[in-house]
Amino acid sequence: MSGGFTFVFKGEKGEKKLMEKMRKTYDRMDMLENARDEARACLQQAAERAIKKAELPKPNTEDGKLPDFVVEVPGDASHGDLAANLALVSAKAFGLPPRKIAEAIAAQADTRGMFKKVEVAGPGFLNLFYDDAFFGSIVICACVTGEDYGRTNVGGGEKVNVEFVSANPTGPMHLGNARGGALGDCLAEALAWAGYDVSREFYINDAGNQIAKFGLSLAVRYLQIVRGEENVPFPEDGYQGDDIRERAGEFYDIHGDAFAGKPQEELERALIDYALPRNISDIKEHLARYRIGYDVWFSESALHQSGAVDAVVQKLAEKGATYEKDGAVWYKATEHGGDKDEVLVRANGVPTYFAADIAYHADKFERGFARAIDVWGADHHGHVARMKGALDALGLDGSRLDIVLMQFVRLVRDGEPVRMSKRTGKAITLTDLLEEVPVDSARFFFNMREPGSQIEFDLGLAVAEDSDNPVYYVQYAHARICSILRTLEGEGITLDMPRAFGCANFPVADEERALIRRIAAFPGEVAAAAKGYDSARITRYLIEVATAFHKFYTNCRLKGEEEMLQQARLALCMATKHVIHNGLGMLKVDVPERM
RNA sequence: GCGCUGGUAGCUCAGCUGGAUAGAGUGACUGGCUACGAACCAGUAGGCCGGGGGUUCGAGUCCCUCCCAGCGCACCA
Numbered sequence: 001m002s003g004g005f006t007f008v009f010k011g012e013k014g015e016k017k018l019m020e021k022m023r024k025t026y027d028r029m030d031m032l033e034n035a036r037d038e039a040r041a042c043l044q045q046a047a048e049r050a051i052k053k054a055e056l057p058k059p060n061t062e063d064g065k066l067p068d069f070v071v072e073v074p075g076d077a078s079h080g081d082l083a084a085n086l087a088l089v090s091a092k093a094f095g096l097p098p099r100k101i102a103e104a105i106a107a108q109a110d111t112r113g114m115f116k117k118v119e120v121a122g123p124g125f126l127n128l129f130y131d132d133a134f135f136g137s138i139v140i141c142a143c144v145t146g147e148d149y150g151r152t153n154v155g156g157g158e159k160v161n162v163e164f165v166s167a168n169p170t171g172p173m174h175l176g177n178a179r180g181g182a183l184g185d186c187l188a189e190a191l192a193w194a195g196y197d198v199s200r201e202f203y204i205n206d207a208g209n210q211i212a213k214f215g216l217s218l219a220v221r222y223l224q225i226v227r228g229e230e231n232v233p234f235p236e237d238g239y240q241g242d243d244i245r246e247r248a249g250e251f252y253d254i255h256g257d258a259f260a261g262k263p264q265e266e267l268e269r270a271l272i273d274y275a276l277p278r279n280i281s282d283i284k285e286h287l288a289r290y291r292i293g294y295d296v297w298f299s300e301s302a303l304h305q306s307g308a309v310d311a312v313v314q315k316l317a318e319k320g321a322t323y324e325k326d327g328a329v330w331y332k333a334t335e336h337g338g339d340k341d342e343v344l345v346r347a348n349g350v351p352t353y354f355a356a357d358i359a360y361h362a363d364k365f366e367r368g369f370a371r372a373i374d375v376w377g378a379d380h381h382g383h384v385a386r387m388k389g390a391l392d393a394l395g396l397d398g399s400r401l402d403i404v405l406m407q408f409v410r411l412v413r414d415g416e417p418v419r420m421s422k423r424t425g426k427a428i429t430l431t432d433l434l435e436e437v438p439v440d441s442a443r444f445f446f447n448m449r450e451p452g453s454q455i456e457f458d459l460g461l462a463v464a465e466d467s468d469n470p471v472y473y474v475q476y477a478h479a480r481i482c483s484i485l486r487t488l489e490g491e492g493i494t495l496d497m498p499r500a501f502g503c504a505n506f507p508v509a510d511e512e513r514a515l516i517r518r519i520a521a522f523p524g525e526v527a528a529a530a531k532g533y534d535s536a537r538i539t540r541y542l543i544e545v546a547t548a549f550h551k552f553y554t555n556c557r558l559k560g561e562e563e564m565l566q567q568a569r570l571a572l573c574m575a576t577k578h579v580i581h582n583g584l585g586m587l588k589v590d591v592p593e594r595m
Numbered sequence: 596g597c598g599c600u601g602g603u604a605g606c607u608c609a610g611c612u613g614g615a616u617a618g619a620g621u622g623a624c625u626g627g628c629u630a631c632g633a634a635c636c637a638g639u640a641g642g643c644c645g646g647g648g649g650u651u652c653g654a655g656u657c658c659c660u661c662c663c664a665g666c667g668c669a670c671c672a
Contacts, residue, residue, distance in 0.1 A: 072611080075618075085614065091652070098652080122615040123652080168672080209671060237671095328670055339598075339668070346670040353672045381599045382667045407600065407665075449608070452600060454665065456607085469634095470620075476634050487631050528611070540609065543620080550635055559631040595634075 031138055032520045036071045038114050039082045039128050043069075046108040046118075047086065055104045059093040067093055073521070077514065080119060080127030087124040098124025135507050136568070138520045142575035143497065149575075150582045154527045155196030161364050162188040164375035165287065166203040169279045170214040171241050173286060173430040175409040175457060176377050181430075182446035182587075183406060184375040185292045186535035189586040194530035199295045199369070203360060206276060207301040208353055214239060215268030218275055221248035222267070226260045247275040286431055290439060291588040303359050309351050312359040312394070313344050321393040336389030357383075358390045365396050373533065375404045375451070404533050407454035440589045444471035447539045447587055470543055475592050477546040478580045481573045482593040484558055488570065491559075495570045503568035511555045512572060515548040522579050526586070535587075542583045549576050 047066055050056040059066055069086040087102035094101050102120040109118040114134050119127040142149045164184020167173045173181075185200070192198045205211075217238040224232045225248060234240070251259075251274050259267050280297075287293070303309050313329060316322050321332050327347035331354075334341055344355040364372045376383070384405070388398030411428055433442060448470070449455050488494070507513050521541070529537040558569045584591045 070612075070614085072614090074615080075610085076615080079615070083615085088614075088652080125615065205672070213671095326670080330670095343670045348670080350670085352670070357672090378600065378666055380667085380672085383672090384599085405600075410665090453608080454601075472634055473620095476632085480632060480635085484631050532611085536609090537611095540619085547619085551637095553631085554627095554633095554636045557631065594632090 031141055032073070032524050035082065035114065035130070035134070035520075038112060039071050039084065040069075042109055042112060042115070042118075042128070043071075043084050043086050043105060043126055045110065046105045047090075049108040050104045053108070055108070056094055056096070056101065059090060060095065061093045066090055073517075074127070077510070077517070079121060079125070081130045081517065082128045084126045084128070085124075086126055087120075091124075102126050132505075132507060135513060135516045136501065136503070138516050139568070139571050139575045140497075140501055142519050142522075142578055143495075143500075143571050146578050147582065149578050150522045150526050151193050151195070152523045152527050153195035155191060155194045155530065157195060157197050158370045159199070159368055160191055160196045161199050161201055161367075161369040161372045162191065162375070163201045163203055163364075163372065164188075165292070166205065167283055168205055168210060169276060169283060170210055170239055171243050171279070173283060175411055175428055175430070175433065176406070178290070178430045178433055178442060179409050179446045179455075180375050180377070180406055181287060181290055181292050182443045183404070183451055183535055186443070186447050186538065186587050187373070187375070187404070187530075187533055189588070190526055190529040190535055190538060193582075193586060194527045196530065200293070201296040201298055201364075202294045204280060204297060204299045204301075205353075206280070206299055207304050207356065211272060211276070212268075213237065214244075214275070215272045217244045218248050218251070218271035219264060219268045221245050222252060222271060223260065225249065225252045226257045243279075247271075247278070251275070286434075289434060290430065291443070298360070300356055300360070303356055303363070304351070308359045308363060309356050312362055313351065313355055316344070316358075316390070316393060319393055319395070321390075331386075331390060331393075333386050333389060336386075336393050338386045338389055342386060354383075354386070354390075357387065358394070361387065361391060361401060362394055362396055365391075365400065371400050371402065373402045373404060375406060378405050378407045378454075381405050402533065404451050406451040410454060410456045412456055412458045440471050440475075441469050443587055444469070444474075444539060444589055447535050450534055450536045470539070471589060472595070474542045474546045474580060474584065475590070475595060477549045478577060478584070479592055479595045480553060481549070481577045481580075484573055485570075485577075488558060493566070493570075495574055496567055497571070499564065500567035500571035503564040506565060506568040507572075508565070509552075509556050511548070511552040512569075515545075515552045515572065515576065518545045518548045519575050519579055522583070538583055538586055542580065545576065545579055545583070549580075 044066065047056065051058060058064065061067060066086070067089045069084055069089050071082055071084045074080060074083045087098045087105060090101060091098045099120060102124040106118045106120050106126060109115075111118060111128075111131070114131055116129045116131045119129070121127050145151075162184055164187075165173070165177050165181045167177045188198050188200050216235060217240075220232055220234050220238060221244050224234070238244075248271070251271055254274075255270075259270060262270075284297075313322070316331060317329070321335070322344060323330050323332065328343045329345035330341045331344050332341055333339070342354055343352050344358075345351050361372060380403075384403045387403075388401055391398035391401060437445075445457075446455075507516060518541075522545075525537055525541045529535055552572070556569060558566050558573070561569065581591050
């Protein structure tokens with residue numbers, strides 16, 4: 001319970017003191033949640049009073065209490081600011097029609113100064129309307145908390161690890177990485193805003209079969225340069241990308257044919273040692289250009305070298321979760337919810353990717369993370385259950401690992417599908433994408449839809465799309481606000497908080513109320529995005545805020561308006577500016593003052 | 596065959612733990628700048644929510660079944 005709201009701003013002396021009071025009052029910052037609690041309590045007590053006064057019979061439930069009910073924000077503003085289904089769900093308990101119950105409750109409702117009225121509507125909904133003062137206090141809250149508006153502590157400081165992209169270092173990043181990067185980075189940001197202690201991590205797959213294949217492919221390209229392409233056949237399953245040729249070419253430019261006579265193994269080793277660090281640093285650079293940075297770059301090979309992989313296999317064996325067959329060590333996945341058992345150590349003694357990944361995730365929990373979130377391509381979905389199961393088998397609660405599965409990006413150019421396979425060598429890379437599409441658009445676009453939906457990215461459209469792009473719609477709202485602020489400032493008018501809060505008749509327009517409702521929803525939206533691992537909520541929300549602002553802008557004026565109302569509207573503009581600034585900031589999209 | 600995702604307006608997608616006449620954007624059509632930025636706003640048209648059963652006061656939402664699409668089912672990662 002929030003302890004109620006006290007609307008005493010009018011008599012307050014001094015902005016500083018006022019600010020302090022505001023910060024205390026709105027410590028929880030999510031005023032909508034507070035309002036929900038207030039509404040719930042208001043109705044619950046009203047129902048209890050009605051029973052006491054025998055306006056309603058005693059509820060015929062097992063524990064004699066009222067049934068659970070929902071307080072929600074109705075989609076239609078004419079249904080109030082909050083709506084409760086208390087009367088509907090307790091129809092049986094009272095043995096009365098819902099509308100009758102609702103009327104009895106509404107008659108007893110003490111609106112606590114927060115609500116203007118409680119209305120009975122439809123089949124028996126109880127609709128509550130905010131008092132104007134509450135609308136005003138939401139604006140104040142957003143203004144006072146400013147660049148922190150939207151932060152909550154629903155995460156309680158829990159340590160969370162978010163691993164995303166983790167692109168294969170054998171080649172350039174593709175569109176899936178672009179989507180995963182935007183999604184993962186924004187999710188991490190939303191989690192941080194919701195009060196989690198977030199660490200961003202990139203897992204470098206610098207070991208295993210694909211590195212061997214990488215070495216082989218490089219070696220063949222190198223030998224082709226030395227001996228002629230027609231004299232050295234390229235392996236069927238090698239990496240055919242041009243990037244491999246380029247790396248081999250660079251290596252040749254440095255060493256000439258000095259390595260041509262060396263044993264294959266030595267040649268491959270030298271090529272890997274040359275190319276891998278360069279690929280990794282390219283990945284870092286390209287991600288930085290995409291505005292993504294990591295707290296930790298975790299190397300798979302380090303897990304092998306430290307013996308962590310062997311240790312985890314050993315530990316699984318001690319738990320009785322393994323057996324040997326055909327010379328390989330198998331994990332009993334079927335005993336932990338899997339469809340079939342999995343190989344941990346091959347007959348040739350080399351551990352599988354799966355074994356390394358178990359060791360990797362075990363390591364995350366050993367580093368003190370309460371939760372690990374991985375953003376994976378949907379093609380890895382088969383890996384989810386067995387990964388969790390393996391953690392369970394180790395005695396590390398596998399439910400602490402959450403996987404965000406991301407469907408593929410179907411790339412299209414002028415209506416024609418473009419192959420994304422690394423092996424065709426024709427894949428569009430992240431860098432290609434960013435050459436055609438601004439980072440703002442790409443990051444916004446990839447965060448517009450839920451990870452689970454497969455999306456189509458039309459390159460031709462993305463380039464032409466500049467002014468139709470929703471990101472500009474949101475940015476434009478911000479630029480418009482800045483423009484108003486500049487204009488008024490030119491007339492010597494700036495926001496004076498105590499004065500703005502002193503406006504007795506505010507809000508006056510429906511557009512103002514609609515905008516304030518959206519502003520009030522911000523902390524809850526961020527928290528929901530964090531808890532539901534759904535950063536798309538934020539982009540959708542920002543579009544809603546921009547819409548509400550544009551409507552407000554066309555219907556409500558500031559310039560030439562009466563001073564108190566002008567101040568109140570100035571505060572509303574400022575509140576909106578903070579929301580857009582903070583929201584776009586989470587997406588790491590620019591917040592332009594002019595455009 | 597088994598499993599994971601998804602199927603909502605012409606197109607791209609929302610729809611929160613079941614709730615009030617199913618919503619946006621875009622495309623089509625019609626209006627609105629002598630007032631703070633028209634990269635904007637207002638209006639019209641457009642729907643057996645994949646099909647069929649069931650659960651209940653009430654289902655796009657939950658259960659069963661079928662159909663369709665993408666993906667996965669390696670001693671690859």
